[in-house]
Amino acid sequence: MMVGKKWKIAAAFFGLSFVHGCGQMAGERNGPLSMNQPGTRTRAVSGDPAELRIPALLAQQGNTPSPASPGSQPGTLPTDLPLVPIPPVPRANPGNPLQPVANVPGSNPATPANNPLNIPQAENSQPADPMRTLQRKALARLATxxxxxxxxxxREVINGKKKPEELLLLKYRKAPLSIYFKWLGGEGAGREVVFVxxxxxxxxxxxxxxxxxxxMPAGKRMALSPDxxxxxxxxxxxxxxxxxxxxxxGLGLAMDAQAQGDRRLGSxxxxxxxxxxxxxMPMEALEHLLPPGMESGLPRGGRRLVFFDPQSFLPALIATYxxxxxxxxxxxxxxxQFPVRLDEKDFNPEALFAKPGSGTTALRK
Known part of the structure; x- marks a missing residue:
């Protein structure tokens, strides 16, 4: 019994001596730094300069003193080494947790710099259809x-007869729908039309x-039904x-129907x-192929080209064949000219057509 206890005590003593010896050998092999090296930090290191400096004593390998830095006392060690940049901790890769991903800021294609009209961008979608994009830019501009x-x-052809070219001023208000035309010169000079x-x-x-x-002389006023x-x-x-x-x-409706295979509104x-x-300048354009009977002025069909101004995104030219x-x-x-603020006076026929110095009779709205 006593012999067994003595063997157990000897084995325990031998094990402790072995572990202690391993620690000493590791310390002698790796230097003092290995014995005092802190555990791995899993959080980002703060930006305090004191935390970003490595004590010179710990940075030396073995016991050999480092040379004195300029300005230090002879025989003394420098207190700190220069700042050491520490990279950010990599983020985990959702697809492969064992493989980190780079800390690179992502880009957003729908930033105000390249999307001034705040057109919605579909996430994880195929490249945008330029036809749709052009129509939506125009629609977004009109919404503003x-x-x-x-x-x-x-220039128009009416009932098979070509009409002379005209130059007009157009004022438009969205609500209530208000239209004003004034013929500026040449054909129809002096004519004005207003509708609210x-x-x-x-x-x-x-x-x-x-x-x-x-x-009927020029300057005579008339009021006619739109029909x-x-x-x-x-x-x-x-x-x-x-x-x-x-x-x-209308172009948007035709695109919607076309996407469903319905060509009744054309393509x-x-x-x-x-x-x-x-x-x-050259411009982007949408060509609308019109089927027969879709428009009364095109009983056998035709096509319409709409060219869009690259700055305003509004139609700059419409040509129909x-x-x-x-x-x-x-x-x-x-x-x-936009944005502009047009009010009731800009579309009031009495205010528009009144002769200078004459009284006006208000029309019933």
Missing amino acids: LDSYIVRLTR EGQYEGKIHTLLAAGDIPF SILVKNSSRHKIQEAGFQPLVS VRYHASVARPDLP DERGEEVEFYRYDRF
């Missing part, structure tokens, strides 16, 4: 505009130009279709850059 002013150059939806008896009020109506035959014979489109909103929205194609002599390729509509827009 309550009113605008623009100059219009117009739901106001002023719901009629189109016109200040006539010379030759508009037989035996009047005289109004229909003066343009290919209803006055409610003036402005850009109906056109841009739309994208052109990256088209140059024309009547445009100041019949089934034979003959031009039937030409609308060129320039000298855009």
